[in-house]
Amino acid sequence: MLSGIVFALTAGLMWGLIFVGPLMVPEYPAALQSAGRYVAFGLIALPLAWADRTRLRRLSRADWTEALKLSAVGNLLYYFFLASAIQRTGxxxxxxxxxxxxxxxxxxxxxxxxxxxxxxxxxxxxxxxxxxxxxxxxxxxxxxxx
Missing domain, CATH: 1.20.58 (Methane Monooxygenase Hydroxylase; Chain G, domain 1)
Structure with a gap:
C-alpha cells in the first residue's frame, strides 16, 4: 500500500514536469517537443516491454492498432496542444x-x-x-x- 502511494505521488510530481518543458525550451516548436517526448517514452518503455515480452507476444494486431491510436492521441496530439498552449499563454x-x-x-x-x-x-x-x-x-x- 505504501509503495503504491509513493508511486502515485511520484507520478503526480513527474506529471507536473509536462508544464515546465515548453517553458525551458520555448524556441523548439511544440511538434518537436511532442515527438521528442514520445521517443523518450518509447526508450523508457523498451526495457519494460522486453521484460514482459511473453505477454506482449499474445497481443493481437487489433490490440497493437488500438494501442497505436491511443498513444498518438494521448502522447503526441495531447502534448502538442499542451506545449503550444503553454508557449502561447504561459x-x-x-x-x-x-x-x-x-x-x-x-x-x-x-x-x-x-x-x-x-x-x-x-x-x-x-x-x-x-x-x-x-x-x-x-x-x-x-x-x-x-
Whole structure:
C-alpha cells in the first residue's frame, strides 16, 4: 500500500514536469517537443516491454492498432496542444484549463452515461465539484486577476 502511494505521488510530481518543458525550451516548436517526448517514452518503455515480452507476444494486431491510436492521441496530439498552449499563454493559464478536466469528465460522464452506468446524484456530486472549482480558483487567482 505504501509503495503504491509513493508511486502515485511520484507520478503526480513527474506529471507536473509536462508544464515546465515548453517553458525551458520555448524556441523548439511544440511538434518537436511532442515527438521528442514520445521517443523518450518509447526508450523508457523498451526495457519494460522486453521484460514482459511473453505477454506482449499474445497481443493481437487489433490490440497493437488500438494501442497505436491511443498513444498518438494521448502522447503526441495531447502534448502538442499542451506545449503550444503553454508557449502561447504561459503555464498558469494552461494548467488551469487542464485542471478543469476532472470537473468536465465527472459532469460529462454523469450527463452522457448516467443512464447506462448509473448516475451519481447531483446532490452527491456537487460538493466535490465545488471543492475542485474552488481549488482551481485559489491556485490560479493571481493569473485570473492579471
Amino acid at each position: 503555464a498558469p493559464v494552461s494548467t488551469m484549463i487542464i485542471g478543469t478536466l476532472p470537473v468536465v469528465i465527472a459532469v460529462t460522464a454523469n450527463l452522457l452515461y448516467g443512464r447506462q452506468e448509473g448516475a451519481l446524484s447531483w446532490w452527491r456530486l456537487t460538493p466535490p465539484l465545488v471543492l475542485i472549482l474552488l481549488g482551481l480558483l485559489c491556485v490560479n487567482l493571481a493569473e485570473l486577476s492579471a
